Amino acid sequence: MSQDTQSEGADPGVLRDQLFEMWSRRELEALRVVSVSGFSQLREPLDGLLALLESCPGIQKGKSTTLGQFVLTEFVHWRRSSPRASLEGLTKEDRLRLQLRALGLITATQPGYMEPLLDIYELGMLDTRLLLEHIAYLQDCCAYREVALLGMKLKLQKELDMEQVCVPLILLDKLPMAESFVQGHAELQERLTLLLDSWCSPSFRLEELRRRYPRVSLSKHQADQIQPKLLCKHVFRLMEKFDIDPGLCVNSVHKRKLDSLRFLVYKRFREKTMTEENWKDHVQVTVQGSLELQVVLVELLVKFSGLRAAAKWAEFYSVPRNRLPFGVWDTMQSVASAQLDVYEESAPLQSWVPPHPHEDRYYQLPLGHHQVHVLQTFEQLQQCSDAVLQPGRVVGVDMEWRAGFGAVGAPRLALIQLAVQDRVFLIDLCSPDLRHHPQTVWLIHTLLTDKDILKLGYGMSGDLRSLVTTWPALKEESLEVKGVLDLLHIHQQLQRGWRGGGGGARPVEVSEGSTEKGLSLLVQQVIGKPLDKTEQLSNWERRPLRISQQRYAAADAYCLLDVYLTLSQNLSAFGLPDDLRTLCPPTKSVPEKKVKDRRIKPALGPGAGQSALGQVGQQDGGVSDHGDQDGGVSDHGDQDGGVSNHGKQQETMMTPQALHVVCDNMLQGLGRYLRCLGVDVVVLENTDDHRVAAELARTESRIILTSGQPYQTLRSQVAEGRCLSLDCALKARDQAVHVLRHFHVRLTPADIFSRCQACNNDEYLMVPQEVVTQMMRERGLLPHTPHTQDDWQNQAISSRRSPLEGPEFRPRCRWAPSSVLDPKTCRIRGDVLVRLEVVPPGLVPRIPEYFVCTGCGKVFWEGTHFDHVVSQFQDVLHVSDGGPSGPPDVGEGMCG
Secondary structure, eight states: OOHHHHHHOOOHHHHHHHHHHHHHTTOHHHHHHHHHHHHHHOSSHHHHHHHHHHHSOOOOTTOSSOHHHHHHHHHHHHHTTOTTSSSTTOOHHHHHHHHHHHHHTOSTTSTTOHHHHHHHTTGGGSOHHHHHHHHHHHHHTTOHHHHHHHHHHTTOGGGSOHHHHHHHHHHTTOHHHHHHHHTTOHHHHHHHHHHHHHTTSTTOOHHHHHHHSTTOOOOHHHHHHSSHHHHHHHHHHHHHHHTOOGGGOHHHHHHHHHHHHHHHHIIIIIIOOSOHHHHHHHHHHHHTTOHHHHHHHHHHHHHHTOHHHHHHHHHHHTOOGGGSOTTHHHHHHHSOGGGGOTTTTOOOOOOSSOOHHHHHHSOOOOSOGGGEEEEOSHHHHHHHHHHHOOTTOEEEEEEEEOOOTTOOSSOOEEEEEEEOSSOEEEEETTSHHHHTOHHHHHHHHHHHHOTTSEEEESSHHHHHHHHHHHOTHHHHHTOBOOSEEEHHHHHHHHHHHHHTTOSOOOOOOGGGTOOOOHHHHHHHHHTSSOOOOGGGGOOTTOSSOOHHHHHHHHHHHHHHHHHHHHHHHTTGGGTOOSOGGGGSOOOBSSOOOOOOOOOOOOSSOOEEEOOGGGOOOOOEEEEOTTTTOTTOOOSSOSSGGGOOOTTOOOOOOBOGGGOEEEEOGGGHHHHHHHHHTTOEEEEOOTTSOTHHHHHHHHHHTOEEEEESTHHHHHHTTSOTTSEEEEEEEEEHHHHHHHHHHHTTBOBOGGGTTSSOTTTOOOEEEEEEHHHHHHHHHHTTSSOSOSSOHHHHHHHHHHHSOOGGGOOOOOOSSEEOOGGGEETTTTEETTTEEOOGGGSOGGGGGGOSEEEEETTTOOEEEEESHHHHHHHHTGGGBOOOTTOSOOOTTTTTTSOO
16 A cells, blocks of 8 residues: 555555455455455444444355454454443544444354444443333344344343343244243242243133234244253243242143143053052152142043942042042042052062062062161261261162152252171151251262272262252352272173173173163173163152162162172172272262363364265254153163263263264154264164164263153163163254263264264265376366366365465365276276266366265265354364364375
C-alpha cells in the first residue's frame, strides 16, 4: 500500500477482498500475515472489524469454519498487543453505536461470533433492556441455541422466561443446553425438572405442546424423544443432579413405580425367577399408599395369576368395589376372609441347613449358623472390630442394598458382610444404633485403608459408590483404599486365558444351558458349583432377615475366601501370575475428578472423505440403562434387576482398535458408525439369528451390542459385562458416543476412517493419482487423451494441498506395500479388484493420492467427510497439539 493509504487508514472493503481471495485459495499463512498487517493499518480498528464481519460470507459448503470466524480469531490475538483496539477513550455515543452493531452480528447465521464480540465490545455493559430486545429478536428468528448461550454469557437467566428458552431446546433434543441454562439457579432448576415431570403425566399431549410452539419444527427422531419412558429417566437424573425433592415429581415417581410393578409381575409369573416372599416384599413397598398402583396390581394379577390371587390383594388393600376388575368382587364374597390372607402361603420357619438338592447343585457355606453373626448393637460391632482389624488378615467383603424397584435416588447400604476364616459378620445398617454410630464408619474406614489387611471383593467399585452414598463423609475425606484384591479382574484374566486355550479355570459351555455370570460363574469355574442367587433380589431392608437371606449374604462374602485360597494354591495351573495384585488397578473409594480433555475441532485442517458410498448410516439406536426392562429397576450396572455394580469395566482408556464388538442386526447403523471411528465391528445380516452374536462373541472374544428382547437371552450366554443393551429410540450417533464412553475408548482424529466401513478391514494401500489415472484408463473409465499430459500435471499440481493448511491425513491403520497392487489388472494381491468405478472422472486430476481398502477394493480419498465426522464426535474426540498423524515413514514403499 502507498504511504497515503496508510496514513488515512486501510479501506476495510479492500482488505476484505484481499482476505477473501486468499481464503478461497486456502493460503492460510499469507492470510494471517495480511490480517495482522491490515488490522494495524485500520484507522479505527473496532469500526473496521465490524465492517469486515458485516461483509464476510457465512458458512460455505465444504468448509468447517467461516472467514469471519478466522478474522475474529486473528483480531483477538492481535488486540492483545494493540492498545488501539479498545473502547476506552470513545464517546458514549460512539461506544453505544459500536456495541449495537456488534450485538446485531450475533445471529444463528454466524456461529462463533458471540464470545469474541462479547469480550471485544464489552456487550455485558449494555442496558439490559437492549440485550433482552436482541434476545427476543433471536427467538423470533428461531435461533434457540443462541438465545440460551447469550442468556448464559450475559447472566440474564432470571430476566428471561425459562420455559420460552428451554422448551424449544428440549423439543429439539438439546436438553443438556437447557440444563446448562439453569445451572446455578436453584429455582430455575426446580422449574425445569417439574416441567419435564409434567410431560410424564398421562394427560400430556405432544400435539398441544407443538401448537404452543408452532415455529419449532421437529424431526421424527426429536418427536420420539418426548415420550414418558425417556422423560422419566431425565427427571430422575435431574432430581439427583439438582437435589430436587422427589415428592414434587409425582408423575415420574408414579411412572417408575408402575413400570417396576409390571416388571415384578413379569419376574414372578412369566420368568418365575423370584420367590414369593421376595415378590411380596417388593410389591408392598412399590404400591404402598397409592390406590392407583394397587388397582393396577389387582388387574395384573387377574391376567397373570387368576381371580383368587387378585381377590387376596384387593382384600388386603381394601380396594373399592367400583375399581375392581370383573369377577374379583364375587371371588372375594365367595371365599372366606381368612383364606384371603396375603401371607397364608408364606414359607414355614426355615432351617439353616438347606435341602439335599440344594447341596448337590450350589456352593455351600462351610459354617454353621452360630458362626454367622448379625450385628445390631455397638457391643457386637466391637467384637467384629477385634476379629477383623488384625494385620495379615484376609477378609471377604460384600455389601447388599434393596433392589431399586420403584426406588427414588441412589441405593443406600442395608448390610455389610465381612468374612474371615471361621466367622462371618453381617453388619445391619438398618439398625439405627449402627448406621449412625461413628464407630461403624471408623471400622469401615480403618479396614479399607489398612494396607496390611487383604480385602477380597468382586466388582467393588459399585459397593464403594453405595458406601459413599450411605456415608457422604467418606467422599469428603477422599480416602484411598489400600490392600484390595478385586476378584473381578482375576476373573477377567481367567476368561481371557480360557478363550485363548490356556488357564486352569473350569469353563461352563453355553450349550450346557448355564446362565451363570459374575461371581457365581467364577465360583463355578474355580470351585465347581455356582452360588444360589435366589435371594439376590431380596428386600434387604426388611427386618428381621430370613434365614435364607442370612445364608446367602454370608456365602457371598465367604466364597471370596474359598476362591482366593483355591487359586493361590495353584496359580500356574490357572495361568495367573505369582502376585495376583498385579492384575488389579489401584482402587479408590471416591474416583478422582477427571481432568477434562481438550476436545476441539481442528480449525481448518483438511479431512479424509469418501465417495457418497461411504456415508455413515443413520439407523436410530440408543442406550438403555436397564437392559430394556420395563421395570426401570436401577441405574447401577448390567446385572438382573440392577442390584449390583459387579462387572463394571475398569476405567482405563483403550484405543478404538482394541474394542472388538458384534452388532445385532437391529443395530446396523451403529455398526457403521463404530467402524467409521476405527472399532472392529462385525454386523449381523438381517437374515442372521441373534444366537450368531453369542457364537461370535465366544469364538472371537467380542462384546455383544444388542437391543430389546434378545438382550435377555444373549446376556446369559456370555460372561458378565460382555453384552450391552441399546435402545432404538435414540440416534445411532448418540448410541456410538455412549459405547465409546461405556468402554472408555480414547478417540483421536487418526482413528477416524482407520477401518473400511464396508468390510471392516484395517489395511489400506496408498495409491498416487498417476497410478489411479493409469488404471482407470486401462479399465476404460477415462479417455486416453482427454488433455495433454501437461494439462493433467498442472491440474494435479494446482490441486495439491499447501503444507501450511495442516498435517496430511494418515489414519491409524496398517499400510500395505505398493508391491501388492498390479496396475495392469487393477487387482490387489491378484485377488481383490480395485473398485475404480466409484471415482468420478473429473475428480481424478484434483486428488494427489487415494486410499484403497485391501480387503474389498473400495477407494477413498481426502475430502470434507472427515470434518463432518469430527464435528459429529467433537464431544468425545481427543485432539493432540499435533493433530492427526500417522506412523513414521508411512510413505516408504508406497507407489509414487
